[in-house]
Structures are given as C-alpha cells and as structure tokens.
Amino acid sequence: MSIRKNFDLSAYLVVGPENTKGRPVETIIKDAIESGFTCVQIRSKVASAIELIQLTREASEVIAQAGKSDEVALLVNDRLDVILAARKQGIKVDGIHVGQSDIPVEVCREYLGEDSIVGLSARTHELLEYIKTVDVSQIDYFGAGPLHETKTKPDCGLDLDGKIVIRSLDEISELAQLSPIPLVIGGGVKLADIPPLAETGVEGFFVVSAVTEADDPKLEATNLVKTWNLHKLSQNKTNKISPFI
Known part of the structure; x- marks a missing residue:
C-alpha cells in the first residue's frame, strides 16, 4: 500500500547540508527518525x-535500515527532476513539497503519479480565504507559518508588501479548523x-535548525516528539465527550 494513504505529518524534519553545522545529513536524519520523526524533507538551495540525488539516496537508505520505509515519508523540496532521477536509480522517494512559485502541483501529480505525496506551502497573502477556497484535489497537505521569523528560510511568511507575516496561535487554530486537508506548521519552532x-488542532510541526543545528540532535528530536505526543494525547482526552454528560 502507498504511504500516501497513511502518512504521518506529526514530526516533520526539513534538512539540507547548509543546516547541519558541517555534520553529515544522513546522521541528522538517523537521529531524527530513531527519535520518532515521521517525515523527512530534503531541501537545499546550494546542493x-x-x-x-545522493542526499536522497542516503536518506532513503537510513529510513530503510531503521525498518521504517512504510512509516516515514521521504520528500524532496521543489526538485521534481531530482525525484524522477532518484526513482530512475531505484531510490524510494515518497513525494515532493512545493511552494507557490515552484512547479505547479498538477504537474507534480502528473509526473509522480497517484501514489506520491504532494505538499504545498500555503499562500501567505489572504491565507484564511485561500485555505477555504483553494482546490485541494491534487494536494495532500499544507505547510504554513512562520510561527517565528527564521534564518533558515528568511522569506518564509513573506507577504505581497515584502513584510514577514508571523502566524499567531489563534490564527493557526482557525487555519486548522478551516483547512480541508492536513496542516503542518513551522518557522522557527522550538521545544517551548x-x-x-x-x-x-494542526496535524504536526516542522523544524529545521531546532534539530539540525542542535548540539545533540537526537536528544532535541526526542524531546520534541515526546512533548508533541504528550500534549496531543492530553488534548484528545480533553476533547472526548463523555456519554454520561
């Protein structure tokens, strides 16, 4: 069965060679998935x-060696050509994440097929209206943010007037309620x-530097996952309605 039918966005790592303080990307990925991260995106503007393709191969092998090829989704940011070339070489890649100015999602779906995950960065401008009205038939999830300004992606949250729009928790809650597909939030996210x-109510969080630049990436990844799972469990228990009420 395709991982697209049952993928988990709860703990989502975005990583590239420029984010690891010189440490191997595959080592960071290994630490993250052993700590419970459920999705990995290869993203680099310098590679x-x-x-x-080599980074994607290494990531795929690390996931396979952990026995999690059916649990941890491997995506590549923007580069449809890299995914197609990697697949041609027998590398397991589960899908793509694109931004509003990248390759259209319809083209990604056409070339990658129905078994692939296609994620899209939600538009910053008039975001609430966009979430309500956009055609999501070709998209599996939205990435949105930033929660804070972030040096790893300085244009994250850039509005039409050139200003960075930070998303409040109240706005994120509204987005989660309005979105017809899963929503993952990032942009400077830290443990706190x-x-x-x-x-x-969002499906997950995504991080870059909180894990990739940590002194102890595995410890930080573990703390993030444990804290997320603990609070989601608590939320689920709170939201359950007793049949005796």
Whole structure:
C-alpha cells in the first residue's frame, strides 16, 4: 500500500547540508527518525542535482535500515527532476513539497503519479480565504507559518508588501479548523512552542535548525516528539465527550 494513504505529518524534519553545522545529513536524519520523526524533507538551495540525488539516496537508505520505509515519508523540496532521477536509480522517494512559485502541483501529480505525496506551502497573502477556497484535489497537505521569523528560510511568511507575516496561535487554530486537508506548521519552532502548537488542532510541526543545528540532535528530536505526543494525547482526552454528560 502507498504511504500516501497513511502518512504521518506529526514530526516533520526539513534538512539540507547548509543546516547541519558541517555534520553529515544522513546522521541528522538517523537521529531524527530513531527519535520518532515521521517525515523527512530534503531541501537545499546550494546542493547540485547530483548532490541532492545522493542526499536522497542516503536518506532513503537510513529510513530503510531503521525498518521504517512504510512509516516515514521521504520528500524532496521543489526538485521534481531530482525525484524522477532518484526513482530512475531505484531510490524510494515518497513525494515532493512545493511552494507557490515552484512547479505547479498538477504537474507534480502528473509526473509522480497517484501514489506520491504532494505538499504545498500555503499562500501567505489572504491565507484564511485561500485555505477555504483553494482546490485541494491534487494536494495532500499544507505547510504554513512562520510561527517565528527564521534564518533558515528568511522569506518564509513573506507577504505581497515584502513584510514577514508571523502566524499567531489563534490564527493557526482557525487555519486548522478551516483547512480541508492536513496542516503542518513551522518557522522557527522550538521545544517551548510544542505544547501550545499541539493544542491548535494542526496535524504536526516542522523544524529545521531546532534539530539540525542542535548540539545533540537526537536528544532535541526526542524531546520534541515526546512533548508533541504528550500534549496531543492530553488534548484528545480533553476533547472526548463523555456519554454520561
């Protein structure tokens, strides 16, 4: 069965060679998935196509060695060509994440097929209206944010007037209620953000530097996942309605 039918966005790592303080990308990924991360996105603005294919191969092998190829989704940011080339070489890649100015989702779906995951960065401008009206037939999830300004993606949340729009927890809660597909939130997310973010109703969080630049990536990844799971469990228990009420 395709992982698209049952993928988990709860703990989502975005990583590239420019984010690891010189440490191997595959080591960071290994630490993250052993700690419970459920989705990995390869993203780099400096790596060549050949380098990206190799990073994707290494990530796929790390996931397979952990026995999690059917549990942890592996995506590549923007580069449809890299995914197609990687698949041609027998590398398991589960899908793509694109932004509003990247390759259209319809093209991604056409080339990658119905078994692939296609994620889209939700539009910053008039976001609430966009979430309510956009055609999601070709999209599996939205990425939105930022929760805070972030140096790993300085244009995250850039509005039409050139200003960075930070998303409040109240707005994220409204987005989660309105979105017809799963929503994952990132942008400067740190451990202290996880408890309130878990209570907004979003499906997950995504991080870059909180794990990739941590002194101990495995410890930080473990703390993020444990805290998310604890607060989501607490939220689920709170939201259950007793039949005796």
